[in-house]
Amino acid sequence: GDDDDEETVSSPAPAAEESEEEMAEPEEEMAETEEEHSDDDHSDHDHEDEDHSDHEDEATEEMMDLPTVGLVYDIGGRGDQSFNDSAAAGIERAAAELGIEFTEASPEPDGSNREEIMQLAASEHDIVVGVGFLYESAAATVGPENPGTMFGVVDSGMLDFSADPPAPYADNIAGLVFAEHEGSFLVGAAAALKTKTGTIGFIGGVQNVGGLIERFEAGYNAGARAVNPDIEIIGDYVTQAPDMDGFNSPDRGKEIALAMYEEGADIIYHAAGGTGAGLFQAAQEQTEATGSKVWAIGVDSDQYLTADPGVREFILTSMLKRVDSSIFEMIKSVIEGTMVPGPTAYDLSVDGVGYSRSGGYVDDIVDQLEDFRAKIISGEIVVPNEP
């Protein structure tokens, strides 16, 4: 039972591409975790139930019995082959399996109208999911104004730190947070296990955006060092906040990656969004130029499946961040009346993060990786979330 279970979790294909049979399993699995989860936060539970029934009454006036969902993306919207697309996969799975209806929207390129589109979505829908922590302040404002609507924000705990102790902003706002450092730990370990040169690299998109990308780096470094304390890790960021070009510069990503490969790194992990395309290309070019194979590690979704076919063979693994599952679960919890305000952590233990096995390049080290996984879940290993 155990082995089986873990097998499916550690290499799940993205929901959008899953066939019917494959889909069934993770769903069952997720249902379990959700139960555990609800137990943890039992105190808030009753509260939530009341709210939820209110909302259902309203909802029935407008539509049949299922809620409608407004998904508001981060800048750029659907089609980034990463974060936003993962969210899209989640909502589509919810539509397919739960039968909900949804609309999508994305803000202006300068991100100036997040609050407005969230409000609009709220006035049209029963559930609103904001993709990206930048929706935190928008949800904190819009949420209390729309008590009949349930809100979820990806990547933000939705806790008000000005309260003492910090408390959820409102009863109808949930935060979906991920333990990226834990997932990164595993791919870091994989890199350390697979490296031939003893040198690996990390490319972050933008530094100092709320310590977000640093969390990936911290986990990755810890994972690699857990395997080999003397391992050489070259880390670099493309830009520093407030210059957000770092998520959008495959050209710069490639240049940095090439430099790292030349410095002797043979595996590079990126947490840089669209910039990652440059890393994959650099891996291909470097391999072709020198004849010795170098690797890249993807992020967020299983990039072996989303990247261009030409570079797939260089993608060792990807750090999975199951935005899709989290959104699916959040919607499901609303329907079931079990939504929890404040942060819900999607960590290794609930397969909110993980690593992919597509391509089969890490099959030989799965045992070691699973071992680390177990230790992290059990608490034996505590992964740092700051470098």
Place this chain on the structure above:
Amino acid sequence: MSQATEPDSESVTEPETKPESELTAASAIELTGITKRFPGVVANDNINLTVAEGEIHAICGENGAGKSTLMKILYGMQPPDSGTIKISGAVAELHSPAQAIELGIGMVHQHFMLADQLTVLENVILGAEPTLSVGRINFSAGRAHLDEVSRAYGLDINADDYVEDLEVGERQRVEIIKVLFRGAKILILDEPTAVLVPQEVDELFSNIRELKTGGTTILFIDHKLDEVLEIADTITVLRQGRTVGTVKPDDVTARDLAEMMIGSELPKPDAGASTVTDEVALEISELRVLGEADRPVVNNVSLTVHRGEIVGVAGVEGNGQAELVNAIIGTTPSDQGSIKMLGRDITSASVRSRRELGLGYVPQDRHRDGLLLGFSLWENGTLGHQTEAPYSRGLWLSRDGMRKRAEQIKSQFDVRTPNIDLSAHALSGGNQQKLIVGREMVADPTVFIANHPTRGIDVGAQAAVWDHIREARAKGLATLLVSADLEELIGLSDTIVVMLRGRLVARLDPNEITPRDLGTYMTGAALETEETEETEEAVASA
């Protein structure tokens, strides 16, 4: 490369009814019923003009008579509203200069059409470039042809100089070479003498005669009547867009021509009795101004202007007059020496403080230095005096004061405009100039710098400007008059100084000098013949 007229074109000439002209040769140009309207003006009104092959045909008329417009039509730059053009007998539909050039027409424009940052050669060959394969310019062929042309007509020029380094006379030569380079059979010269000194005019005329000998037909625009009488074979006079008549120079006097042009005699500048006082208003001593590459463009100039005096500054353009004026008004810093106004040292004062002290200025280029073309007339009437009453109080503008002053300028200086809210670019050149003179005069200046104050304006406006300067002089205004119009200089000035290569080289009495003599001083010819000591003396006394 050169588009000579068709060899058989002469034979094509149809025997047509030729109105006033008694032709001896086939007509090179025949314009019939040319009409051209601009908003509010009929620039050319049913003009008929016939020019015989190989003659020098002068066109006269006061400013705005429609001369340039007619020539631009002939050159294809502006389409006529109606009328036909025949070149060598064949009807020509001209939509662009390219077509006119193809028919063997060349034109030297009233204003220079030269690119400063290109070489003489590049300017000349443009549009008729001798080329090798794939559009490569054959520069050596071009240079050879240019040299040939310049030698043939005695137009001395260095093909590889940049135009920005040339003097006015040289530029004029480049303009003519440009046309000759293409082997034009018909040459239009629009006021080519405006910027030349008499000696240069002589040289130009000998070139023109030579061209005529070579069989070129020449259309020559000028309103200096003695020049016209000297060079032309036939003269056509335009007035308000209409042909007044066509005459032979031998049959008329300058006075006749003037009457044809304006219906009355041409006004002459005349200063009247001297009003010079002993009070020094402007005192310049040992002034030096540096130009590009730290070259002194004004060198050791000392000059005094008394109240009630008009000091004329003569000089070929580019000899430092502009810089001297700029140094006096304060837009160019002076390197050495001092400038004093009413005893106050203003050498390093700001333009504004000089103006507040009572410095009035009429610039040479009214569009560049005199006006805010897109602004209303009442705002233009304020420019330069905005810190003074009644235009403003402290930091605040007084729109009332501004408008009242503008109305005053309008009526007192006869600025012809329907209202003072019009923008300045709507006015004609002469009215713009009257506005500027008025603006400076109503402020009651103590020192007045008039830089070519009547350039390019019609006789009526010219006479008005002269009157205003004279009136102010009588009231004790000290005036420094810089002009290229030697009649004007001699007529108005109490004293004339001559500037050459940045120095004052002569001080002359206007009552005893002719324009021609003045020209010899301006070109430096007089200095070569005269004794050096004499010159030194003259400078010392200046």
Place this chain on the structure above:
Amino acid sequence: MLSMLSMLNKQPTWLRWMIYAAIGVLVLTVVQGFDDTERLTAVTSSQAMLRWAVPILLAGLGGMFCERAGIINIGLEGMLVLGTWFGAWGAVTYGGWAGLLIGMAGGALGGLIHAVATVTFGIDQIISGVAINVTAPGLARFLSSEVFINIEGGSITQSPRTPGQGKFTFPFLAGGDLFGCDTPDILGWFTRKDWFFVSDLTGMARGLVAQLSLATMLAFALVPFSAWLIWRTRFGLRLRICGEHPVGGETQGINIYLYKYIAVIISGALAGLGGSFIASPELSGIYLEGQTNGRGFIALAAVIIGNWRPGGIMGAALLFGYPFGVGLRDLDGSASHALLLVNTIALGAVIAWALNRRRRVDATLAAVLGLGAALWYFLSSTVPDWWISILPYVIVLVVLIFFSQRLRMPQAAGIAYRKGES
């Protein structure tokens, strides 16, 4: 020293610049020794310099053609964006070379719009350029939503991977093939010797001739070609008159509108080529929204620093590309730290130049800046990341501070021209 300089001045221009370049490499060699880095003169550094210079060079050449014809082109950035989109689409659909062509066509479309607005309608050139910059990203996104979304691997923000144009290694110099036979890698041989300076020089030179992408070669070949076109041909002369004195050109029978149109369209096409280069595997390998990163504006600066001359623009593009490329590859910050000392030395040269011309203000300014850089260099062992990011911009700014007054813009640039209104 001075006699050496005057001797230098007697050499032909190309040789003089070669000597300057060698002196530059010597400085880099010496300086990098102190910081224990080899990045400054690495083969890969000169390759990176080229890569990063190309889009700026191309857009800059585009800007030059436009301004030489009297039209200011603030819209270069928008035309670059169009180039990235069309270039990527063309490359994905029809292959690498077609991508360059289609990218050029896309940029030329932007140029055409600019030409219609400024030449035909006489609209303020800045306004038209800004409008193009505002519209181009929206259009690109709109097109993506119509086209890329339906291609596998594409989405509303990005295209699938683009194919490239191939690479070339010079025979003998860098050991490329000649008719299928291997040739000796002469520069490589020197480089491997690790001789002081010589190996650095050959290493940098080798970077310019080994594994050179054909698109890069094309871009640099456009420099002498543009110079030839501008200075030596009938077309060039007529184009220049449009920027210097259009009315004068008109009176000599030149169809000014035609040449202005051609120039602005060429300008767009070159910017479009630059854009497709950004989307080509040399740099990004995909179209990605926002990937031009403001290079169009840098190109505007390059036009000015390059004094509206192709060679100058190339120099400006390299001046920007070098610190940018090196900065990106400088993972530990040591190379950027060393560049501080290079800057100090360069400012020292400026001081010498200024004193020689008795320009005391310039000398003082250079001394202050140089001293600042030197102090920073000696008081620190590494530089912060943000400094690496802005170094190229700072260098451009400093160059402008010293040499702006020597620049000369086409006289009629920016002024609307209307036929027959003289």
Place this chain on the structure above:
Amino acid sequence: MNERLTRRLILAAAAPVSALCIAVALSAIVLLIAGSNPITAYLDMLEHGSKLETQVDILNRATPLYLAGVAVAIGFKMNLFNIGVEGQYLLAFIVAAHLGAQVELPQVLHIAYVLVVAMVIGGAFAGVAGVLKVTRGVNEVISTIMLNAVVISGLAAWWIVEWQAGGEISATGGRVGTEPIDESRLMPDINSWLEFFTREVGFGKELTGMLIVAVVVGVFYHVLLTRTVLGFDLRSSGANQHASHVGGVSPKRMIVIAIVLSGVVAGLVGMPELMDSGYYPSNPVSGLGFLGIAVALLGRNHPAGVAVAAVIFSFLDVSSGILQVTGAASREIVEIMKGVIIVTAVIAYEVVRRIRERDEAAAAAAAMTNPKVPSDNPPTAAEVSV
């Protein structure tokens, strides 16, 4: 009314009206191509725009746009192209946020203090470009582009780390930035001003108090330009530097004054965000400086025109939300509409300008041929229409 005045009024209205119509029509075509129904889309936009809450959104967005537009316009008035508003406002924003959190003053004083800091920083930083231009001849377009990079990738990137608020906030992701200024010291919203005229504003929308500051800036700009000697100097120097210099106005002084004033206003652009959130986040709303250029151009640098342009842009931005939510059209259409509006407006203004110039020339020429024309006697229709 006399004929001439009527014609002038028609001309004045012709440009914006025709531009708007053409832009609407062109956008409809684009919408059709994209497979959307333009009527539905426009109706959605209008219906949405007519709601009070939406109007609050529009004004909130228009406020920084307007400030940016005025900042750019001040430069344009002096013939300066200040592309650096972007860098100026971001720098002013971060410094004002940091210094604002260092002290605790009574609310009104605190607000004033923060605004003054922002204006001083914006002005000083813009002044760098001005000084470089007048002393070293550095083209301000290029220097401000470079200085933008220096701020965005350099100074702000450095200081956001130096001045970062306590770590516990960042640990869960989300809010990171400078130390927040306490809400009691920030500018309050002015919903009550609005509610006085209508009903209560819902959905927690807050009309930014900076709107008042923006209005004050607009009035100040207008009065400065049209009623003061300095304004006359600025405008004349911008229109014709040579003539103005001869008239006693030093172009160099005007360049520095204009660009500093531009920077002072630019410094305020980030203030609506600061007054709302109280801190400088790691990803502040950016790009306002560039949008400001478009807004200034569309508004023809006129204080009221810029306001209209800011509201139009803001309306379009806000509409992008409703179009997506109702599914009437995609967001891209809004960007295309912006471009189309700029181009058509500019062409329309140019055409009208030419007609007006021709009218004026005709009037002047009429006065020439008949000097007895009294000033208030309008030319006949025959003279005017050509």
